Amino acid sequence: MQYSKEIDKKWQKFWSKEKLFAADIKEKKSKYYCLVMFPYPSSELHVGHARNYVIGDAVARYKLMQGHNVLSPMGWDAFGLPAENQAIKHKVHPKEWTLKNIKRIKEQLDSWGIGYDWAREVTTCHPNYYKWTQWIFLQLYKKGLAYRKEAAVNWCSSCKTVLANEQVINGECERCSTEVEQKKLEQWFFKITDYADRLLEDLTLLEEWPERVCTMQKNWIGKSSGVEMDFEVQDSSLKIKCFTTRVDTIFGATFVALSAEYPHLEELIKDAPNKDEIISFIDKVKSKSVSVRTLETFEKEGIFSSKYAINPMTGEKIPIWIANYILMEYGTGAIMCVPAHDKRDFEFATKYNLGITEVIQSASGSRTPQTPDEVYEGEGVMVNSKEFNGLNSEEGKEKIAAYMKKKGIGEKKVNFKLRDWLISRQRYWGAPIPIIYCNKCGEVPVPEKNLPVILPEAVKFLPTGQSPLLHIDKFLNVSCPKCKGKARRETDTMDTFVDSSWYYLRYISAHQKKVPFVGKDVNNWLPVDQYIGGVEHAILHLMYSRFINKFLKDLGWISFSEPFQRLFTQGMIVKDGAKMSKSKGNVVAPDYIIDKYGADTMRLYILFMGPPQKDAEWQDEGLQGCWRFIQRAARLIDMLSEYKEEQPEKELNEHEKIVLRKIHSTIKEVTADLEGNFQFNTAISRVMELVNQTHKSLAEGILRKSIFKEAVSTVFVLLAPFTPHISEEVNALLGNKQSIFRKKWPQFKEQYLHQEEVEIGVLVNGKLREKLKINVNWERSEIETKALSLEKVKNILKDKKPKNVVYIPKRIVNIVA
């Protein structure tokens, strides 16, 4: 038999008729929720995308064969900017474009034999989905977790539009190359910072997540504990709040630096002789977007504010500077500067001739730094710190914090890098934010019964950069839900990460009209047992989903605190050393492969090419190898059907023993590979060995038909999660009426693994010299004697007695001379 694409179609039809992947949600016994990150349907899929779905399908099918009740759903992250850009460029409606892509991708997935429960398909741009995205917004709003504030956006003055970060190329607008400015706009935020501590703490629950993803999330949350304290300003009623994690260095604080956005700057500099100069400096700094400000080459600059602050511990007056390297977004926008123990402060202090006082002594006896490299930033023993001298940093931090608290100067404080989630998008193709602005009542949420706020479809797409919603009267002008007076609808739409932060819940109750999901079902089926996707979502998508999940739990809608039990992040497939992209022209399109080699060949190669969590280079020759292997394996079934059985001996012959042992060790190892971290590549290589062994044994000796048949059957059962089509075909040829996926995953039998004779390595001084066949029942002394009597060993030892002999059972004998 030859494997070919015709076989694919036959079994794809069969599975869909059989409803192989239709999950029974009401039956929670041995449930297994296998979730693959749903795609953004921007164009057809290439082999890089395919890896994700092939892995997911292999897992789902494997679990199915283990008798699990498997749920493997699929959907579409269907809102987003690219659709809108396409609309403007090619005059296609985003909806039309998106649905067309969905149709195409669905065909692709089907042609690869990826099995999904399509009855649960979810599309985020459908009103029956985004109704509930809006509902979630309203719940957050009710709890005060959705709020509006001014925030800076990237603004192109020529296009009169907001730009997403990816639309800013080298600080310029991607469309017209105008330099991008900062502009403040009223924007909607989700208060994810309220959950910062829990998002951090619960990372410890995620034992089955890749370590690096947890680390990335941890860094992103960026918790740091320190002290927030007041610096009084001389000749002023102002106080400057500073946050520091190193309060033990406060005696070395020789100046204070403020961000250009610091709220009270105007007051601070009102009497400065060079006020104009200062203002122009501030304006200069502010005009630069944050992305420019954080460039590596960015030079530290500042200006003296003309005012002095009082160091609360020393009582000394220290100058207040305004500096371009202080971030308003973190801490208080003001810091105390300790040039002796902070490189950045040192750089600044040397540039502007500010004082440098050493207050921490390193173990190796540091001195006041002369160059940035000499700045000691570690912990140590406090010096020049009055009554705190001699304490180590750790104690110092505690004692000074206690002292400050007592004196009312400052208090312990925890800070996070995590910032609230900006969800407003000044875009058309997204879920409308369900808010109405009334002239009288102000900001009014759309009542739940009026959801969804439908996104109007009859709109024009012009390259103005403005949301088309601004020109739809019917959408824009509404009456206030409270007072029925004149009101205006919010025209911003939601970030697509909001859509994707809860889709895994909707799959459970995809068709519910009255609720976003049925709590009972969701609680039975979640958390997701296995989540699979790209590492590019390690931070945002996974953080937002965790946040929304926790929020819904707080509302009592769900009972679990983390949505994804186990996470697997697959590596990229690269071609010619680079990520596949149309512009580079290195995209490997699957259609051609499917047509020539069939789906199983592509699937097998994708899984065989390397460890799935690592990046891998696509090689057409590797694909050919998999094709050859499948044919080589498929040939076994022909050989079997033509096999003339001779009257078998009563006892198993050597060849039969070897094949039986190979069958069962393969079952054992493949199962272990799949139970581990999805080591598909080694699992497949082991099946290849079994095929090789079977061919070899048939050529060299006689097998009774039952063992031959068991070998063939095992090969294709073990391959079934990877190459489902050919496996079904062989399964049918072997006379089975039922799908191979209704068959139980095989169990290995210990009795066949047993080996009478094994070959061990004989080493002298740790170096392999000889091999020795031993019987497993031999005593250790017998083996040692045999090893010592080997010619080569004797030659090396001469007549001397070995100093020591180490024996590791069934592995090696190491003779120490």
Add this chain to the structure above:
RNA sequence: GCGGACGUGGCGGAAUUGGCAGACGCGCAAGAUUUAGGAUCUUGUCCUGAAAGGGGUGGGAGUUCAACUCUCCCCGUCCGCACCA
């Protein structure tokens, strides 16, 4: 700069977790079969050497009977974060 991962043949990668380095596949070479093949089947393939032997997992040290695996230093690649006070 900080944090993390990694470094094994011509290539993709294995190595039971400290126990015979290079499984499996690709590529290559020789042979067989074939009208022919980019099909199939044998055999070989870490380097060096005619062989015996010697060397070998980025480099250097160390622990150990034994190190790809553990420890320290250095070099390199990739990823993430990046003036976070």
